[in-house]
Amino acid sequence: MKIRYYSHASFQIVGCFGTRMLMDPWLHNPIYGNMVWQFPECPVSGDDYIKQDILYISHDHPDHFCPKTLSIFDRNTKIIIRRYGKLNPIKPILMDMGFTNIIELNHRETYVFHELKITLFCNYSTTDSAILISDDKNTVFNQNDCMLSDEEAKFIGKNFSIDIALIFYSSASIYPTFFDMPEPLKHIETLKRNEVVLERAAKYAHYLNVSKVIPCAGDCVYFRLPETDFFAGPLPIDFKNFVDSKGYKIEVITPPVGEIIDLENLDNQQFLPNFSSRSEWLESLNQLRRRKDVYKTTNYIIQWEESFKYIPDIFYSLFSDYCCYVNQYFDDTFQDINLKNGEIIVVFIVENYISNFEYCIQIDFQNKTSNFQELINIKQTEQNIHMQLSIKSKYLAMVSERALSFDDLKAGYFLIKRKGKFSKLEEAFWHFLSNFSSYISIEKRIYAKKQQVFSGTNTNILHEHLS
Secondary structure: OOOEEEEEEEEEEEEEOEEEEOOOOOOOOOOOOOOEEEEEOOOOOOHHOOOOOOEEEEEEEEEOOHHHHHHOOOOOOOEEOOOOOOOOOOOHHHHHHOOOOEEEEEOEEEEEEEEEEEEEEOOOOOEEEEEEEEOOEEEEEEEEEEEEOHHHHHHHHHOOOOOEEEEOOOOOOOOOEEEEOHHHHHHHHHHHHHHHHHHHHHHHHHHHHOOEEEEEEOOOEEEEHHHHHHHOOOHHHHHHHHHHHHHOEEEEEEOOOOOOEEOHHHHHHHHHHHHOOOOHHHHHHHHHHOOOHHHHHHHHHHHHHHOOOOHHHHHHHHHHHHHHHHHHHHHHHOHHHHHOOEEEEEEEEEOOOOOEEEEEOOOOOEOEEEEEEEEEOHHHOHHHOOEEEEEHHHHHHHHHHOOOOHHHHHHOOOOOEEEEOOOOOHHHHHHHHHHHHHHHHOOHHHHHHHHHHOOOOOHHHHHHOOO
């Protein structure tokens, strides 16, 4: 078996008989609300990129599920995805694009394609999935962003003999980057977060009972937000240095983008990472920002964003209806059995040009209800809330008109305050927001508005430029 590292979470597996499988293809920039750029960029292009026998999409985040990139593939190409509940965030989009061979797998379900034996694993707290691929000679595990439980990782390590694992080592969390806190504290919290993430990745490799690891899913940057560079996650070389310093019995392999890893000849291969230090990474990143195409793209995006105007009644109506929908399909929305009890209350502060709008979202897991209401006085609610999200009104207008999703807004549009530490309840809340875009995409009453968003003059300015 051979593995080719395309970039970020995109890897190609070539089986012992030549079957080609590409995971999480992503070529198109920018993504995540036009804030994120692939870095380093994938050097594979043309027929070398397109000629695949089967694709796998781990989940619906745009650095893993990129319809613009998928549009270059033959519509008869088989695509493996996780089987979702009522609001499937991937399959309807693939069907609209004309893909006809969509294979949906449940947790621990196996699909055989030529010499490749493919087993999928799900995290029911999120939309994520991981995958294990075997041929007659080798086995590879690809974690993507999927945070399976320790017990599930141990199950995989006990029941499968894994030759190499693609491990999620990046601290892609929005904390502390987009949190409202003093900058010195933010630097301290970034160091703590990165240490926790590296330890988690090493522990995960141990549970999987694997000795060789490739760090994955960390090749992206906030190209419009240079102030976030100092709060970025670790580099592959950081993970390698961490593992070596701790004396863990793990070999961290750091291939550059485009490199081929031959599992039959791995001991004779040597790999130098794209960046050997943080300073080298920063220098190269600033060169990217100065490129004419990147600079021009940034200006087009800013111009496009200014064309959106917030209409409170539209957003309120859409989100209220969405909460009613969730209440009807509560168990299908929240499939994690650990969320039987508990409650989370989040306040939205929408910063408008004239006056602010304040809303409250409340999810009660015991009574299986969600509620959305306007606030008259936020001071009366502050003592009970878990989080406070502040956002400029034009960005919620973009969500209402399907130009952005709530997942997009996590890439630098929210300013967040949180009481206490990250919890399962907060994870469930972000999952709740993520499903909103899937919900409004199936609502017929916004069809005309959707057409306006994707065909309107202002949007064409952006899309023609980016294509």
